[in-house]
Amino acid sequence: MTLTMFTLNAFYGLALAMNMFIIASGLNLIFGVLRVINFAHGMFYMFGAYIVFTVTKSWGAPFFVGVLASALALGVIALVIERLLLKHLYGREHLMQLLFTFAIVLLMSDAAKMIWGTDQYSVGYPPGLGGAVSLGFVVLPQYQLFLCIVGPLIAVALWFVVDRTRWGRVVRAATQDREMLAALGVNVPMVYAAVFTAGSALAGIGGALAAPRVALVPGMDATIINECFIIVIIGGLGNLWGSFLGALAFGFVVQFGTVWAPNWQDVLPYVLMLVVLIIRPWGLLGRPEVG
Amino acid sequence: MSTSGMAVMADRGADLAVEGIHTAYGLSQVLFGVSLDVRAGECIALIGRNGVGKTTTMRSIIGLTPPRSGRIVWKDRDIAHLGPHRICRLGIGFVPEDRRIFPELTVWENLDIARRTGADGRTTWREEQVFALFPDLAEIRDRRGGVLSGGQQQMLTIARTLMGNPELLLLDEPSEGLAPLIVEQLRQRVAELKATGLSIVLAEQNLQFVMSLADRVYILEKGEVRFTGTPADLQADKSIVQQFLTV
Ligand SMILES: Nc1ncnc2c1ncn2[C@@H]1O[C@H](COP(=O)(O)OP(=O)(O)OP(=O)(O)O)[C@@H](O)[C@H]1O
Ligand SMILES: [Mg+2]
Numbered sequence: 001m002t003l004t005m006f007t008l009n010a011f012y013g014l015a016l017a018m019n020m021f022i023i024a025s026g027l028n029l030i031f032g033v034l035r036v037i038n039f040a041h042g043m044f045y046m047f048g049a050y051i052v053f054t055v056t057k058s059w060g061a062p063f064f065v066g067v068l069a070s071a072l073a074l075g076v077i078a079l080v081i082e083r084l085l086l087k088h089l090y091g092r093e094h095l096m097q098l099l100f101t102f103a104i105v106l107l108m109s110d111a112a113k114m115i116w117g118t119d120q121y122s123v124g125y126p127p128g129l130g131g132a133v134s135l136g137f138v139v140l141p142q143y144q145l146f147l148c149i150v151g152p153l154i155a156v157a158l159w160f161v162v163d164r165t166r167w168g169r170v171v172r173a174a175t176q177d178r179e180m181l182a183a184l185g186v187n188v189p190m191v192y193a194a195v196f197t198a199g200s201a202l203a204g205i206g207g208a209l210a211a212p213r214v215a216l217v218p219g220m221d222a223t224i225i226n227e228c229f230i231i232v233i234i235g236g237l238g239n240l241w242g243s244f245l246g247a248l249a250f251g252f253v254v255q256f257g258t259v260w261a262p263n264w265q266d267v268l269p270y271v272l273m274l275v276v277l278i279i280r281p282w283g284l285l286g287r288p289e290v291g
Numbered sequence: 292m293s294t295s296g297m298a299v300m301a302d303r304g305a306d307l308a309v310e311g312i313h314t315a316y317g318l319s320q321v322l323f324g325v326s327l328d329v330r331a332g333e334c335i336a337l338i339g340r341n342g343v344g345k346t347t348t349m350r351s352i353i354g355l356t357p358p359r360s361g362r363i364v365w366k367d368r369d370i371a372h373l374g375p376h377r378i379c380r381l382g383i384g385f386v387p388e389d390r391r392i393f394p395e396l397t398v399w400e401n402l403d404i405a406r407r408t409g410a411d412g413r414t415t416w417r418e419e420q421v422f423a424l425f426p427d428l429a430e431i432r433d434r435r436g437g438v439l440s441g442g443q444q445q446m447l448t449i450a451r452t453l454m455g456n457p458e459l460l461l462l463d464e465p466s467e468g469l470a471p472l473i474v475e476q477l478r479q480r481v482a483e484l485k486a487t488g489l490s491i492v493l494a495e496q497n498l499q500f501v502m503s504l505a506d507r508v509y510i511l512e513k514g515e516v517r518f519t520g521t522p523a524d525l526q527a528d529k530s531i532v533q534q535f536l537t538v
Contacts, residue, residue, distance in 0.1 A: 169400050173393045180391040183353050184405040185379035185455050 001259070007138045009255050015144035017251025018151025019210050023224060024231040024243050025158060026202030032238030033175050033195045034090065036097050040081075040104040042225030043112075044074045044200050048207025049216050050112065053121050063126035067208040074204030075197045082196040087189060109218070118218050123211035143212055150209065154202075155244050162240065171195060175238070230269050234276045236286020245284050249276075306331055307352070307383075307459055307490070312361030312371070314344075314351045321347045323514040324361065327492075329459065334491040336505035336522075338498070339535060343511040345494035346388055349461045352492070353385040354378040365459075382410035384457030388464040388494070390448040394437030398428055398447055401436050402454050409456030415487070416453040424480060425450050442473040449480070459490040466497045474500065498536065502526070510535045 001009075027041045051073050052066035061069075081104060089097050124130070129143045162168035173181045174191050182188045214220065231250050235242025250269055257268040264271075282288055307329040314322040322344050329335050337345045350356040352363055354375040363371040370378050379385070393401050402421060408414055422429040425446040431439070439447065445465055452460065462481065466474045478500055485491055485504060495501045501508065502522045510518035512535055518525075525531060 166403060166406075169396060169404050172400075173396060173404050176393045176395055177391055179355060179375075180387065180393070181404070182375040183355060183379060183385045183387070184451065185376050185407050186404070187374075187376045 004138045005259075007135075008140070009259055010252070011138075011140055011148070012144060013252040013255030014248070015147040015213075015251075016255060017247040017249075018147045019206060019213070020227060020231055020250060021151050021244055021247035022154055022209065023203055023206030024228040024235075024247055025154070025240065026199035026206070027228045028199075028232045028235070028238060028240065028243045029158070029202070030196055030199035031232065033171055034192055036086070036090070036196075037094070037101070038196075038199075039098060039101040039225060040108065041200070041203050041228060042221035042223075043105050043108045044078065044203035045207035045210070045224050046112065046216075046221040047077070047108065048074055048204035049123070049211040049214070049220070050116050050121070050207075051204070052208040052211045053123050053216055054116075056123060057121075063123075063212075066123075066211075067205060070204040070208035071201040072204075074207075075201040078200030079193060079197045082193050086196065087192070090192070105221070109221070113218060121216040123216070125212045147209060151247075154205075155240070158240055227269065230273045232283075234273055234283055236283030239283070239285045242283055242285035249284075306366050307492075308362075308364040309348070309352065310362040310364065312348075312351055312358035312363065314347050314356055314358045316347075316356065320359075321514050322351065322358070325351075325511070325514065325516055326361075327509050327516065327519075329490050329492060331458075332485075332488045332490055333506045334485050334493060334504050336501040336508045337492060337494040337511060338496065338501060338508060339511035340496070344514040345511060346463055347514075348511070349385060349463050349492065349494060352378075352461060353383060355385075379455060379457075380407070380410060382456075382458040383461065384452040384455050384459065385461045386448050386452045386463060386465065388467060390444045392436035392439065392444050392447055392451075394435065396436055397433050398436065398439070399432040401447055401451050405451045405454040407455040410458065413456050416456050418454075421450045421453055424453075424483065441468055442470070442477075445469060445473075445477065446480075453484075457489070459492070460484065461492045461494075463494045464496065465493075466495060466500045478504065496536075498532070 023041070023045050027038060030036060030038050030041070048070040051070040052063065055061045055066035055069045056063055086100065089100055125143045129146050131142050132139045133142055133145060162171060170181070170186055170191060174188055178188045227250065231246040232243055233246070234249055235244070235246030249272060253268050253272045254265070257265050261268065276284060280286070309325060309327045311324045311326050312322055313320065313324060325344065325348055327335065337348060339345055347356060351358045354370070354373055354377070358371055361371065362369050365381060365383065370381060396404070402418065427443065428446055428450055431443065436444070436447065449462070449465065465477055465481065469477065474497070481491070481493070481504055491504075493501060493504060505522055507519065507521055508525055509516050510531065517535055518531055
């Protein structure tokens with residue numbers, strides 16, 4: 001492989017990783033705080049992508065208005081789901097929660113077919129990001145470059161909010177002892193609702209940003225949710241930077257896998273997960289569960 | 292309400308009446324009609340052997356284990372069915388016996404998340420005041436809660452609740468598991484708190500700790516109040532101690 005090809009593949013791997021990180025970080029945040037494994041997260045991603053399609057193609061609005069609309073729409077959908085239904089399931093067996101979020105998948109999947117049908121759609125690159133940047137020995141597409149900037153920005157923003165703001169401290173406390181937190185005057189159910197909303201909005205943003213690089217088809221949610229689980233497990237459940245590392249590992253393995261071992265492309269992420277789990281059972285940055 | 296005689300102190304806030312509460316954990320009932328009251332600025336002690344329901348009484352008041360029946364009246368309002376965060380915001384602070392420090396948060400972060408203007412708008416307790424009361428905490432402000440000693444955790448859990456500027460403090464077995472020297476320091480701190488006019492409900496098994504602090508004492512047995520009186524009453528009648536407290 002030439003340096004040019006290697007750089008280009010590494011770059012595509014990085015862009016994929018950053019897009020996946022945005023989605024997986026939402027799933028991870030929700031799991032870390034609510035201890036709920038949200039199977040519908042992939043569906044939220046798919047809605048994010050479809051909403052960008054509708055907003056840009058049918059309404060003719062700019063791409064970034066579409067991204068914003070996806071974030072808002074998924075935030076609102078998630079908030080309604082949480083306030084009406086999910087909140088009754090905290091502290092119940094995990095099986096109940098799994099069944100519930102799976103029911104949401106089925107419902108939203110039917111809703112998507114009613115709204116958008118089963119045709120395949122595509123969304124073009126936003127104006128100004130459709131070109132390429134030359135580094136001399138290699139030419140990099142602008143949109144992927146954009147993803148490589150947005151991903152770390154979102155990571156740092158999440159880190160800042162969780163680690164450096166009072167709101168983040170409250171969220172972290174909620175993961176440790178929600179009863180004590182309530183006795184200290186914090187409205188814990190509202191914290192949960194906010195986290196579920198924010199995490200789901202990240203799925204919407206991730207789906208919206210993915211729209212120009214993927215085909216919009218029914219079923220695109222299923223692949224993504226599997227991949228998100230792989231990333232979150234590789235990185236360590238509930239750990240932000242773990243998901244970032246997990247996404248990087250995933251992105252590079254998938255990208256170089258398609259080049260070097262195209263027949264193995266689909267199993268490589270699972271192999272990666274197995275290897276990581278054998279070496280570090282709690283993921284790259286995870287820690288053993290206490291209690 | 293039964294405290295009209297305290298009209299002079301009423302403007303200082305706390306006024307709690309627990310009226311015949313029955314509280315259960317699932318099927319096992321623990322409190323059988325407990326009643327007590329706390330006047331503004333007063334310190335009452337809940338004493339009794341292990342498992343008689345001291346903690347459950349406090350959990351009922353703060354709303355963590357709401358009573359099945361009976362009333363809890365705080366400043367003329369029945370709070371028995373409000374959530375814990377609402378009750379906290381009305382001016383009642385809970386210091387749990389197992390301390391419940393957030394282990395992954397630093398000392399300062401533990402204090403910060405509890406920061407709140409009091410129900411009556413007061414901001415008596417802010418970082419500086421809390422650190423002045425517990426100077427040791429100021430030195431370890433960046434240490435994680437999970438690595439503190441028992442004494443440090445006890446200071447922190449009280450300090451944290453004070454950050455919410457409560458008018459009534461529910462203090463559950465603060466002396467439990469602490470060395471005698473630390474217990475004495477703690478007793479002095481609680482006395483200082485009482486001197487600021489804070490109302491206190493103090494659950495204890497350590498009689499010494501209670502005697503100098505409490506204005507009145509309630510003895511619980513098997514989820515019922517079996518004796519009410521002043522520390523002097525208790526001192527005068529050794530048979531009570533014999534009957535309800537000696538193991
Ligand atoms: N979460 C719970 N679930 C079921 N039973 C409980 C629970 N917590 C306490 N109990 C029971 O309720 C009774 C009263 O307990 P409580 O903690 O109120 O007593 P206590 O007076 O505070 O005792 P101690 O001095 O040991 O702290 C005990 O018999 C205890 O076993
Ligand atoms: Mg107790």
